[in-house]
Amino acid sequence: MTQLERTIPRYELGRYDQIILPDGLAYTCPRSLPDHYVLVQVGSNLAQEITFAEFEAFRRSPKFQHNRDYYSLGHVEARARSGVASVLDLPRDELAVVLFREACVEDLIDLHADGQTTIDDAAIQKVLGEIERRVTARGLSEHIVVVEDRRGEALERKVEKRRRYVTTTLTFRFPKARTLREWYRVYQTCGCLAYALRDRLRHCGNRVPRKNPDVLALMHEHVHNYMSETRPTQKACYKAFCRALEKSGFKPRAGEDPEAYQISFTTFSAAVRVLPKFEVCVARRGLPFALRRFKAVTQTFGAHRIGELVQMDEWQVSLMSLCVRSGAWKLMSLAERKLVRRERRWLAVVLDVASRCILAMRLSRTVTAESNLLTLRMMLNDKTAVAQAAGCRTPWDYTAHPLTLRNDTGPAYVSDRFKLATADLRILNVSPPAGMPELRPHIERLFGTIRTGLMGYFTGQTFANVTDKGDYDAEARASLTLDQLCDLMILWFVDVYHNIPHENLGGKTPRQRWTELEALYKRGPVPPGPHDQRAIFGITVRRTLNNRGIRVMGLYYLSPALVRHFRDHEEVELDVRIDQDDLGWISVRIGTEWHHAKCRTPGFDGVSAVAWQRSVKQARIDAGPGQHEARAIAEEALDRIRSSANAAHAQAALTGIVLDPKRVERIERGTIRTLEILDDEHGAPTDLEDLSRGIPVTGPAEPPMNDTLVQPERTSPPEVTDEDDQGLWQVRRPT
Template identity: 30%
Template sequence: MDLKFDLDNARYALGTYDRVTIEGIAYRPTSSNEEGYVMATEAGAGLSRQFSHAQLSRLGAKGRLRHDPGYFLPDRAAKRLVASSSLVSELDPKSAARVSKKSAYVEAFRELEAEGKIKRTDKSIAENSEVLMARAVFYVRNLNPTGAGDPSKSYDFREQPSPRTMRRWLGASETFGTGGLIDAMHKRGNCSREMEPEAIGLMLEQVRGYLSRDRPTQKVIHENVQIAFRQCNEEREEDGLPPLRTPSRETVRRAIKALDPFVVKAARDGEDAARKKFRPVGDGLGLTRPLERVEIDEWTVDVITLMRATGLYDMMTEAELDAIGLDDSKRRWTLTLAICATTRCILGMVLSPSPKASAAVQVLQMVTTNKGKWSDAVGALSSWDMHGTPEQVVTDCGAAFKSEAFRNACSDLEIVFMRAAAGLPEFRGRGERIFGTIALGLCPRLAGRTFSDVVSKGDADPETRASLTLEDLSFALVRWTVDIYHNTPHSGLGGETPVACWRRLTKEWGVMPPPDMRRCRLIFGRREKRVLSKEGITMMGVRYHSKLLADWMMRKDPHKVDVRWHPKDIGTIGVRLGSDWYEIPTVFHGLEGVPAQCWLNAVNDAKASRPNATTFNLDAIVEAVHAIQQRNAEATQLAGLLVEDWGEERVAHTEQNVFLGTEFSRSEPDHPSDGEPGQAIPAPTSETSSARPSDPAAVKPRPRRGGGGFSIEEE
C-alpha cells in the first residue's frame, strides 16, 4: 500500500546535546538552518554530514531514526553510570519489579501529599507508612511479578521504605522521571574505600552552603570543602590524629545532587519559584511550542444513540448487536483522545468498550506516529501528519492513566507526566472542551452518512456486517478531525486554524522525533516468553531465526527467552539474550511491515477455501497478505482506531485454534519444457553443487508437544 506523507511540513527539534542515531551511526547536531541539520559523528573525528528536514522526516516515519534527548549532558551521563538501563521496558523481571515498587510508592506519596495527608518529614512519613503502602498497592497490577515464593526485600511491598529512602525515591523521580528509579544492584559491592563518619559530616556541613540565595556554584562548594578539610587536618595533626581523606569533586557533586530538589529550588530561588517548577497550574501556561503540552482525556460515546440517529440500529438483529457488545448493558463506548495544548491539533484517538490502560498507551503511540495512512484511508483533503514525542503529557486521575503500562511508556519516551487534580477539569480544559466540540460538530453530521453499503450486504456474516458500524464512526471521526476541525478558525488561537498554527510553529521550533522501531517495539510491543530451540522462535505461526540465535543455542539447551513483538509489524521481533535485547527477523520473506491481524486474516481465508487441507503454500499466503492490504486498505487503517487486544490469552487461543496442525510449504518453481518429446533429464552437476540444497526455502511446520502453537522447519 502506498501512503502519502507531506514531508515538507515535518521538522524535528534536535539539540546540540542530543544523540541522533541513523542507520547505526551516532551523530551529534552541531548547527541547523531552514534546509536541515549539520551533524558530527559521535566519535569526534571531525567528520560532519548534512541531513535535510525531509530526509529526517522520512527516516523518522520508517522508524530508522533514534533520538536520545540530552544524551551528552553531564547529569545524563552520570545517570548512565549508576543505572543498569535507560528504559524501564527493557529491564529484567527483578529490576522491573524493583522499579514497579518504587514507582507505586512515589505515585502514592504524591497523591497523599496533594490531599494534604502527608509531608516530607521523618515523622509524617513514619506515621502514614501503613496508609502509604495501602495506597501504593492500587498502582500495581501484580504484587509479585517475579512469582517468587519468598520475594526479595527490594521488591516486596510488605517491606516499607524508610523516610530517607522515600525522599530519595521522590528526588530521583522528580529529577529523572520513572527512569531515575532504575538501580544497578548488579554493581553492588564495596568497590572503593568508604568515607569516615567525621569526614561525611564535615563535607555535608559545607554542602549545605549550596542552599543559599547567593546561589554558589558546585565548584565554589568543592573549594570550600577542600579548605575545611585542610584546616581540620591541621588541627588533627597537632592532636596526633590521622588526617581525613579529602573528598573528590565528584563526591561533592553527588552529595549536592542528593539534596531534595524542591528544597534546593526553594532555598536558591524562593518558594514561589519552587512551587511553579514542581506544581504547574492550569492558568497562564504561556505555551509556545508544538507538543510542549499534550492533554489526553476520555469521552463516553453513546453508540446506540448515534446509530438510532442514522437509522442503522433498526436494520440490525439482536444477534448482530450482541456481536459488537451493543446490548442494553453495553451501549456506551469510550473515546480516548490526545490534543496538543499549544496548537489545538488532535494527535490521536482510540475507541474502546471501556476505559483501558491499553487504549491510553495506544493513543500515546498514535501521538508519535505520522497519521497520513488514516487520512488517506478516508480520502481526506488535508494531511494528518502532526506527530512527534511530547515534552509533557497531562491526564486526569482515571485508572487507565494511573496504570504501570502508561506511566512506564511516558518514562521510556522521556515525557514529563502529570495528572491534573481530581474534580478540576480546568487543569486540562482543552481536552475537556474538545469533546463538547465533537458533540456539537460531528454528531449532527452522522445523520447524513450513507449506509447503502451495509444494506447491500444482505445475509452476510453478522459480525462482518456489525463491524461496519464502528468503521463508519471511525470514518466520521477521522474525516471530521482532518478536514473540518483542523481547518476551522479557533477562538483559543485568535482566529487561526489549528493546522495553520501547527505549520507556523513547527517551522519556528520543530518537534522532538518519534521513537525508532526498536524502541517502539520495546515500549509498545507485547511481552511473551517463548522457547528458543534449534528451529529458532515461533510466534503466531511465523518463525524467526538468525546466526545470533544459532550461536546462542550452541551454548545452551532449549529454554524460554523474553520476546517483544509489535502487532503492527510481525517482520521482526525483539529477543533478550542474557542482559541485552536483539532484533531477530523472520525467515518468511515478504512479511516485513505486515500487521498481525492481516497475517491472521490471510491464513483464515486460506483455511476457509480448503477446509479439509492441512498443508498450505506459504508463497500463496504471503501474496494473499499483500492482496488483503491493498483491497481492504480503508478498513485496515480505520481498524487502527479501535483498541487492539493481543494479550497472552488471545495469542494462545489463536495459535491453538488456527495454527496447530497446520503445515506450510514453499513449492519449487516449475522448470520450463525444452519443447522436445519425452522427459528431460537434468545435466550432471559437480559434487559440490549436488551437495547444496536446490531450494532452501522449503518449510514445514511441526507441532510442539503440549500444544500452544507450532514451529516451522526447513527441509
C-alpha cells in the first residue's frame, strides 16, 4: 500500500501581521503567491520568498511567533494607550475593570446594531437601564450583584464583583452617557481591543523632583558609602549624611519650601535599596562571594544510565561522637566517661547521579587517599552483608563500575595513588575547579539531607554554622559511640533514604529508579574481580621467600610459581601485594608478572587484616603470660572472628583501619611477632622438616610474657590512639 502524502497547510497572513521566525527577526507578509509567501523584514525593504513547507517547519519551532494586525493603526494606538500588548498583561484588579467596561461597550454596540439607539449622549441616556440589565446578566465569570446606594434623595445603582475565596470586593458604578460614549470611541478606534479601555490612573502622582539638587547629590554620595568593605549599616550612613548636610550650609532661600532641604530616613533607605544588588555584594563582601551568591546555574547533568556519572565527596559529620565502643562505654564509670575523647568524623560518599542511590560510604578520622580508595572499592562490591549486619531489611546491592567520576580537588583526590587507581579502573576522573560546589550539586545536597534527616535526632550536634550552634556544648552532649553511629548511618541510608520518594526523580524512590534503569539500560563494564581489586587497591610490601613460602601477618602463602622461583633463586626478597580485607590470597611479583598465592592455612578467605590482628591480640591477652602454642592462638582467633563476623564486617565497612606498608610492619612487630602458622589447605603439614611434634615457632626461645603483652587495667577510659584508627582497648574484668 502506498503512503499518502502529507498535506501542507496554507495560512492567511495579513500585511500588518507580525511574523517572528526562528532567526529572531520580525517580518510582514504583504502578499502571497500560489506556492510561496513573500516576507519583508520590518525596518527594511528586503523581501524574500518562503515556500509553504518551509513556513510550516518554521511554525513548529518554539521560537516562532505570529501576532495578527500588530502593525495596524488601531493596535499601535491600543498599545500606546494601555502600555501593554495583551489583555493578559494587565494586573488582575485592572483586568476586572477592563472586562466590565468592555461588557458595557459591547451591549451598546448590540443596541446600536438593532437600531434601538444612536451614538449620542441623549440616545445613550435612554438605554442605560437596558445596558445595566444586560451587563448584570452577563456574569463576567465571577459573582456580580447589583446593589443600591442611597445618598440623600439620590439612588445610585452599582455592580459589585465579589471574588470567591477572596475577601476584597470590587465595585463598578455604571457610567454616565458621556463616559460610555468615550469608551465606545476608544474601543472602535483601537480595533475593538479590550485592553485599550485601560484607564491612566497609573500615571497619577506628582513626579516633579521636590528636593534640592544639591541635597540630592549629597544624599547619593552617602548612599554609595553603604557600598564599603567595612559594611556600615543604613542608619550609620544616614547619620553621616545628616552631619554632612548640617556642615554644608544648604538652607532654603526666601520663598523656597524647607522640606526641599530635608531627607527622611525612609527616602534614604529607598535610595539604598535600589542600588544594584551584585555591586553592593561585591563592595561589601568581595567578588568571590558575590560570584557564588549570584551565579546562575545553567549546566545540567544528563545522566540516564547507572554508572554513567557518579559523584564522590567527603563531609565532616555535624555530630560529636564518642571514641569508644558501646560495649566498653557501658562498663565505664561516670568519671571515666568524661575523659573519653569526642570528635567529628569525616564521611566519604559515592553517589550515582542517574538513580540517586548511594554506592559507597566510609567514616574516617582524616581524609586520605587510602581511605578514599577503600570507599571507591566499596562501590564495586555488593554490600548486602554489611546492611544485614546493621539490621537493614532492604538489600544494599547497588554496585557499579562507573564511566565518569566527579570529585573535588582535595589532596586525597589529586594524589598519584588515587589517580593511578582510577586509571587502572578505566574511569574518567573529572576534578572541577576549587570553590565551585555547584559542579557537584547532587552530592552536596545529599550532605544537607543527612544533616537534617538523620543528625537532627541526636544530641551533640555541631549544626550548620557557629550562628546556629550558639552556646550549645556539643562535646558535653555527645551521645553516640562510633559503632552506634556506624550502624545508624547504614540503617538510615539503606532503609530510609533509598525508600523515600525523591523530588528530582519524579516522585520515585532511588531504589525504584535503580530498578527501572536496570531494565532499560545495561549497567556498564563488569567490576573487577578479587585478584584485580587486590592489584589495584592492595598494599605493597617486601617479603622474603623461603622454603615454606612467603610469610605475611604470621601466615604463609605458597603457589607453584613461588616453588619454582625458590628452586631457581633460593631465598630472595619479592614485592608482595596484600588485600587488607581478605587475607586468603596475596599477589607476588616475579620478574615483571604478578602471581597469586593462596594462604596455606584454611579459613582465611574474607578475613580482614584488622580482624586478624585484633583477634590474635585478644587471644594472647586471654591466654595470659607464658608460652603459647601458635595453633591454639590461631584457632581461638579464627573462632572469635567467625562469631563476630557480621558486626566486625559492618563496622569495618565504615570505620575500619586504613592500612599502609608501615602500619602492616607495626602490626607484625607488635601483635603477630613470632607467631607462625603452617598448614596446607587440608590441614596436613607440608614442609621438609619433621612436624610431628606440632607447629614450629621460629626465632629464639620466647621468654615469659612481660607486661607489654598483658596490659594493666586502665584507670583512664579507653580511647582511639593515633597509631590505630580504631585502637584496641582492654576493659576491667571481674576478678
